[in-house]
Amino acid sequence: MALTALELCSRALLRLGAPPIASLEEGTAEAEIAAGLYAGARDALLSSHPWSFATGQATLARLQAPPVADFAFAFQLPAGFLRALSAGRGVAYRLLEDRLHTDAPQVALSYVFRPDEAAFPPFFAAALVARLAAEFCIPLTENTARAQLLMQQAEGELRAARRADSQQATVQAIGGFPLVSVRG
Template structure:
């Protein structure tokens, strides 16, 4: 079942023993905390790992204006860009929301912000656990409880990363010098 931003926040609030929210604008402390902490927490969690569901490739459009120094061309980053992963071996730098490189054409592999409906269940659970930890201190004023929730969120994140990593073919080792040295 695909969850919305509101449903993800409500699940996190329920984990705290707080009331779920019906709207981010309802005027309660829970709604204010959720509205302010959700976007940055979601983006941070998406950015820390190259999730298969949030990784894309795109040929970037070259901009007319060149960078001031170091590289020959500037390219427009996508609107949903969170973090760059690779340009296929081409040296680059990301500065001022543009990618700079000395090539005429570039394909960027990057982390993007998918819609909440596209989050897989394992990521939903990691995000809910992290949101509960983030919401804990402002709502309950219990730092000890928040520390426990952060530990549980880290465990849930490890589990989600493991599941995500199992959704692609493992890379084979074509050549391994230590084995070759044994003869």
């Protein structure tokens, strides 16, 4: 089932025992808190792990103006960029503002991006709802003990989501490890 930001926030509010919202702009305390905290919590969770559904690759466009110092070339980062994973095998780079600086004349960037909420798999949506409930707790209830409990639950959901996501790729075999070759 494809979810929206509104549905994710409403689910988090329901976990707190608060009424769901019909719009992020409806003017209620719940809507204002959801609107103010949602994007930051979503992006923090997305950038915390190289999620398979939010990882992409792109050949970056080189900018005409070279960097001022350190590297020879500057490249424009893609829209929705959240976190770099690599700029190619063995390529040294640095991120500055919305650019990638490197000495390589071409860059194939592997990165985490911000996908549409409809692309969130159920395991990630559950982790995000749990995290949102923890984030919304103090502003709505002023109950720090409950917020700590909800944050612990959110961490558990995040571990489960990472585990589910990591099972969506072939396990890499250990190769060239000296202790394995000694066994004969």
